[in-house]
Amino acid sequence: MKHGWALICIFGKYFHHPDHIHLAYGYLTFLKSCAAEEACDHLCKALDVNPLLLKELNLSHNKLGDLDGEKLSALLMDSHSKVTKIILNDCELTENQCSALAAVLSCKTLVKEMNLSNSPLMDSGLKHICDQLKNPQCQLQILNVSECSIGEEGYKCLYSAVRSNPESHLIELDLRGNDPGETGVKLIYQLLHDHNCELNTVRFLKSCAAEEACDHLCKALDVNPLLLKELNLSHNKLGDLDGEKLSALLMDSHSKVTKIILNDCELTENQCSALAAVLSCKTLVKEMNLSNSPLMDSGLKHICDQLKNPQCQLQILNVSECRIGEEGYKCLCSAVRSNPESHLIELDLRGNDPGETGVKLIYQLIEDHKCKLNTVRFLKSDAAVEAFEYLKNILHINPLLQREVNLSDHKLDESRVNQICDLLKDKHCRINTLM
Structure with missing residues (x-):
C-alpha cells in the first residue's frame, strides 16, 4: 500500500521497531522471513533509520558489517522493501556475498541500480551478476562494478549475458579501473551499437x-x-x-x-x-x-x-x-x-x-x-647507408668510429664517390681525413 507506514502512524500509538509496529492493540509484522527481519534490525542500528522507509540503501565503506549477504537479499526481495538503488561501494564483498546479492535480480524486485564498486569481485564474482542479467525478470538498469578486479573473462561474461536477454533493461554500465584484456572494450562497444540492446552509456575511463x-x-x-x-x-x-x-x-x-x-x-x-x-x-x-x-x-x-x-x-x-x-x-x-x-x-x-x-x-x-x-x-640518407656498408665491408672497420679513412688502393666510380660524399655530410660521421 502506498504511504502505508504513514497511515499506520495515524491509526495508533507505536514503539519504533525495524520490522513491526507495536500498536495499542498489538503487533503488525511486515517481513515474511526471519532472515529479512534480522537484516532489517541490523540496518536499522547501522543506519539509524528503518530501511523499509528508504528508496536508496547506502551501505558504502562497510556499513554492511557482518551482515550475511543472504539476509540482506531476503530483505530486498521482500515486497515491503521499496529500495530501488543499493550502494555497496568499498565493502570488500566476497564471492558468496556477491552470489547472494545477485539473487535479488532474479525476481521482480524494485532494485534498478546496483553499485558494487571497489570490491574484489573478480570475474568469478561478476559471473553471479551476469547469470541473473540473463533472466527476463531482471529489472536492473544501472550497474557499477568499477575497480572490481575484473578481467577479460568478466567482460565476455557481461557481453554474453546482455546479448542473450532480449528483455534486458540494462542501460548504464560502469567498468572503470578494470582490465578488459585484448577484446573486452570491443565486445562492450558491440553491445552499444546493437539496436536490439538498450545499453547506451558505458564508463571505461577513470579520470x-x-x-x-x-x-x-x-x-x-x-x-x-x-x-x-x-x-x-x-x-x-x-x-x-x-x-x-x-x-x-x-x-x-x-x-x-x-x-x-x-x-x-x-x-x-x-x-x-x-x-x-x-x-x-x-x-x-x-x-x-x-x-x-x-x-x-x-x-x-x-x-x-x-x-x-x-x-x-x-x-x-x-x-x-x-x-x-x-x-x-x-x-x-x-x-x-x-x-x-x-x-x-x-x-x-x-x-x-x-x-x-x-x-x-x-x-x-x-x-x-x-x-x-x-x-x-644514425644515417639520414640511403646513399650514406650504402657508403657505410661499402666502407665497412672493404676496410673491415666501422666508418662512424673513424677519423681517418684510406681508400687509395680502391677504385671508386662516380656513384660510389657521391655516396661517400653523402656519408661525410652526415653529422654522425666524424671522418676528417680521406685518402
Whole structure:
C-alpha cells in the first residue's frame, strides 16, 4: 500500500521497531522471513533509520558489517522493501556475498541500480551478476562494478549475458579501473551499437582528463581511440590537446595502444614530460615515435628518466630530427645502461648531432651483452647507408668510429664517390681525413 507506514502512524500509538509496529492493540509484522527481519534490525542500528522507509540503501565503506549477504537479499526481495538503488561501494564483498546479492535480480524486485564498486569481485564474482542479467525478470538498469578486479573473462561474461536477454533493461554500465584484456572494450562497444540492446552509456575511463582526451581524439580521428592499437597523431592531429590528458588516456587500463606516432607535432618540453610519464607505469606502449619535433636534450631527458624505470616496457624509440645533441646521447646511454630490465631494442637518432662522443657511447651499448639494444639508425640518407656498408665491408672497420679513412688502393666510380660524399655530410660521421 502506498504511504502505508504513514497511515499506520495515524491509526495508533507505536514503539519504533525495524520490522513491526507495536500498536495499542498489538503487533503488525511486515517481513515474511526471519532472515529479512534480522537484516532489517541490523540496518536499522547501522543506519539509524528503518530501511523499509528508504528508496536508496547506502551501505558504502562497510556499513554492511557482518551482515550475511543472504539476509540482506531476503530483505530486498521482500515486497515491503521499496529500495530501488543499493550502494555497496568499498565493502570488500566476497564471492558468496556477491552470489547472494545477485539473487535479488532474479525476481521482480524494485532494485534498478546496483553499485558494487571497489570490491574484489573478480570475474568469478561478476559471473553471479551476469547469470541473473540473463533472466527476463531482471529489472536492473544501472550497474557499477568499477575497480572490481575484473578481467577479460568478466567482460565476455557481461557481453554474453546482455546479448542473450532480449528483455534486458540494462542501460548504464560502469567498468572503470578494470582490465578488459585484448577484446573486452570491443565486445562492450558491440553491445552499444546493437539496436536490439538498450545499453547506451558505458564508463571505461577513470579520470576526466582521459575522457577529454578520448572525446578529442574521437573527433580528430573519426574513430574511438580505445579500439586502436596504433595511435597516429602525426602532422599535428594532436591539435590543442593537453599532453597530460593524452597521457591519462594512454595510462588507463582500457587503452590498448601499443604504438604512438607523433611525427611532426612540434612537441613542447612540457608535452614531452607528460608523454614520458606514460612509460613510468606498466602501460602497453612499446613503440613511440616523436620525430621531427624540437625536443632537444632537455625534452629527451624526460624520456630518459623513464627509461631508467624497471617498469618501462618501451622497445622502439624514434627521436630522429629532434635537435638532440651530445648531452642527449650521453643521457640515453646512461639511462639504458642503468636499467638492467630495459626492453629497448631499437633506436632512431637520424638527423641529430652526436658531438664528439655520442656515436661511440651508443655503439658501446650495442656491444654490451647485458643490453638488449641491437638496432640503431644514425644515417639520414640511403646513399650514406650504402657508403657505410661499402666502407665497412672493404676496410673491415666501422666508418662512424673513424677519423681517418684510406681508400687509395680502391677504385671508386662516380656513384660510389657521391655516396661517400653523402656519408661525410652526415653529422654522425666524424671522418676528417680521406685518402
